[in-house]
Every structure is written in structure tokens, then in C-alpha cells.
Amino acid sequence: MLINLGRLLMLCVWGFLLTNLIHPFPKPLKYFIDVALFFMVIMHGFQVTLLKSTQPKDQPISYWQEAKIFIFGVFELLAWQKKQPPLKKK
Template sequence: MLINLGRLLMLCVWGFLLANLFNPFPKPLKYFIDIALFFMVVMHGLQLVLLKSTQPKESPISRWQETKIFIFGVFELLVWNKKQSPVKKK
């Protein structure tokens, strides 16, 4: 439930940042949003590169999963990690 709320929040953030490219905000805010968009692309890209470098060659990540991790960031990584780790019962 909260993961889906985080995904929705991330989509709203992406939408807000990309809206500045098509309809720029007033001058001081425009520069801040441009820097925030650059930072977001770099951080999500770095997150994806680091994840791909730690994966074994036998089980690569699909393109669809890579796209979801780039867009949703840590929220998608939490879901992905939960699916990857086996459930341990006591």
C-alpha cells in the first residue's frame, strides 16, 4: 500500500520536473527545477548502474524492470528486493 503511494508520489515529482521543460516556471524557480531534474536523472541512473553491476551474469534484469527502477527509484528497488529474497520461516 505505502509502496504504491510512493510510486504515485514519484510519478508526480517526475511530472512536476518535466513540466518545467515544456512550460518553464518564473526565472528563479526555473533554475532550481532544472538542477533538481538533472540531479534526479543522475541519481536514478547511478542507482540503476550500481544495481546492474552487482547482478550475476546468469540472471540479468529485464529492460522493463530497468525502466521501472529508473522511474520509481528506491520504491521499485524495495519491491524488487522483496521478490528476490526467499522467505525464511522459523
């Protein structure tokens, strides 16, 4: 329930940040939102890159899953983590 609320929140944030590209806000706010959009793209890209680099080679991540992680960020990672079977200890 809360993960889905977080996903909805992330969609709203993406919408707000991308709206600034189409209809720019007044000058001081425009620059702040541009920086926030850049930061969000970089951080979500890092999340996808780090997850891909830590995954075992026999369990690749689909492109659809990568896209969802890029869009929803940590909320998708939490949902994805809940679906994974627990690791067996040696």
C-alpha cells in the same frame, strides 16, 4: 501499500519536473527545478547502473525492470527486493 504510494509520489515528482521543460516556471524557480531534474536523472541512473553491476551474470535484469527502477527509484528497488528469494548461505 506504502510502496505504491511512493511510486505515485515519484510519478508526480517526475511530472512536476518535466512540466518545467514544457512550460517554464518564473526565473528563480526555473533554475532550481532544472538542477533538481538533472540531479534526479543522474541519481536514478546511478541506481540502475549499480544494480546491474552487482547482479550475478546468470540473473540479468530485463529492460522493463531497468526502466521501472529508473522511473520509481528506491521504491521500485524495495518492491523488487521483496520479490527476490532469500540468498542461501554456504
